[in-house]
Amino acid sequence: MYLWIEDRGVSSSFFDHIWKLKIPLKIQIFLWLLCTKTLLTRTKLRRSGWEGPINCVYCPNDEKIDHLFFACAHVQRMWNCLLIKFHVTEVPNSLEDFLVLANLILEQDQNAFRLCSATVLWTCWLLRNDVCFNASPYATLNTYIAKVKYLVSYWSGMWTPQVKEQVMQLMHVVELEALEEVLPL
Numbered sequence: 001m002y003l004w005i006e007d008r009g010v011s012s013s014f015f016d017h018i019w020k021l022k023i024p025l026k027i028q029i030f031l032w033l034l035c036t037k038t039l040l041t042r043t044k045l046r047r048s049g050w051e052g053p054i055n056c057v058y059c060p061n062d063e064k065i066d067h068l069f070f071a072c073a074h075v076q077r078m079w080n081c082l083l084i085k086f087h088v089t090e091v092p093n094s095l096e097d098f099l100v101l102a103n104l105i106l107e108q109d110q111n112a113f114r115l116c117s118a119t120v121l122w123t124c125w126l127l128r129n130d131v132c133f134n135a136s137p138y139a140t141l142n143t144y145i146a147k148v149k150y151l152v153s154y155w156s157g158m159w160t161p162q163v164k165e166q167v168m169q170l171m172h173v174v175e176l177e178a179l180e181e182v183l184p185l
């Protein structure tokens, strides 16, 4: 599976460190499935014979990894709030774009970006599943941020005080950036 990424010219620091991240094992497995594009999105299920809808739960586009986690307008604003801290103005539209971008950012910031990105991706999946299976209303940007903040606080017991401080500082920037947002999702 690692070859899948190398074949496309992306040697990914983010991918390489999935199993070293201080997060629960099930989140590591989720990230591995996502980065190898083997996560069971609706389009993937259709190829296995599933007959349900294949559109994104938020919009008419097909639910593929690239769309659901990066390109959908629903998640782009969350990424924007996180990436602005790293002077990134163009939010990635695909997994490949994200991995290239992550390589550049990880040269400056080893811990907070990895952990916050992992949490954003997991939150995106949780909220999508809530809409799919619990008929929950669509999450607003504030819901995204509150969920990410809750998870990083919950997992921070596994981190050193220094890493915890770095992540909390980054989350503070994310919250301030979200306050600048005017339109609700």
Ligand SMILES: [Zn+2]
Pocket (backbone or CB within 6 Å): 056, 057, 058, 059, 060, 061, 067, 068, 072, 073, 074
């Ligand atoms: Zn969408």
